[in-house]
Amino acid sequence: xxxxxxxxxxxxxxxxxxxxxxxxxxxxxxxxxxxxxxxxxxxxxxxxxxxxxxxxxxxxxxxxxxxxxxxxxxxxxxxxxxxxxxxxxxxxxxxxxxxxxxxxxxxxxxxxxxxxxxxxxxxxxxxxxxxxxxxxxxxxxxxxxx
Amino acid sequence: xxxxxxxxxxxxxxxxxxxxxxxxxxxxxxxxxxxxxxxxxxxxxxxxxxxxxxxxxxxxxxxxxxxxxxxxxxxxxxxxxxxxxxxxxxxxxxxxxxxxx
Numbered sequence: 266x267x268x269x270x271x272x273x274x275x276x277x278x279x280x281x282x283x284x285x286x287x288x289x290x291x292x293x294x295x296x297x298x299x300x301x302x303x304x305x306x307x308x309x310x311x312x313x314x315x316x317x318x319x320x321x322x323x324x325x326x327x328x329x330x331x332x333x334x335x336x337x338x339x340x341x342x343x344x345x346x347x348x349x350x351x352x353x354x355x356x357x358x359x360x361x362x363x364x365x366x367x368x369x370x371x372x373x374x375x376x377x378x379x380x381x382x383x384x385x386x387x388x389x390x391x392x393x394x395x396x397x398x399x400x401x402x403x404x405x406x407x408x409x410x411x
Numbered sequence: 412x413x414x415x416x417x418x419x420x421x422x423x424x425x426x427x428x429x430x431x432x433x434x435x436x437x438x439x440x441x442x443x444x445x446x447x448x449x450x451x452x453x454x455x456x457x458x459x460x461x462x463x464x465x466x467x468x469x470x471x472x473x474x475x476x477x478x479x480x481x482x483x484x485x486x487x488x489x490x491x492x493x494x495x496x497x498x499x500x501x502x503x504x505x506x507x508x509x510x511x512x
Contacts, residue, residue, distance in 0.1 A: 281433055307495070
């Protein structure tokens with residue numbers, strides 16, 4: 266059986282460090298390079314930050330702002346999904362453009378999806394208004410040697 | 412995350428340690444802005460060699476401070492960071508705006 270994790274936790278910034286560490290630790294049996302591990306860590310952090318910042322405007326109660334993180338190993342890749350159950354993204358294509366942010370006044374760089382796309386091998390986004398957003402990412406480990 | 416400062420002549424260096432993400436961004440902005448607002452320097456260096464993690468939220472923190480420093484006519488630089496941080500900075504294109512030392 267291939268190893269996996271499922272984490273359900275409040276979308277608050279205090280959980281970012283834990284989430285990215287847990288997912289990257291799952292990948293260790295694939296013997297990733299330091300760079301591959303950091304790519305995973307950074308991409309998970311970007312996805313979780315999006316949930317923390319954008320998914321649940323005005324919702325303070327922790328149980329009303331949860332995210333589900335699932336990660337699964339296969340022989341030479343780790344597959345990760347980060348799901349929120351929030352407001353959804355109006356225009357996914359627009360959201361993925363470099364420098365695009367709905368919150369420029371907060372000094373947001375708008376580079377989250379750009380980093381995910383360049384650090385991971387596959388990034389897919391599915392979003393539905395008032396139902397939430399799922400980001401699926403796949404990172405192949407040791408791709409250079411294949 | 413924590414930050415220490417060192418003034419050498421007219422060059423102020425901010426040493427940022429630990430993890431710079433959404434969780435620590437508010438504290439980082441406050442600490443940097445307090446020192447930046449006191450002036451007394453004409454060059455400013457972000458020393459990121461002690462950073463163990465940074466994502467795009469950190470890019471926003473650096474660019475926001477850069478705008479304030481530019482308004483004060485300070486020259487701004489980034490001291491070459493560890494490889495993982497450097498990759499985030501390169502991917503974001505920040506070196507087109509803030510030069511590497």
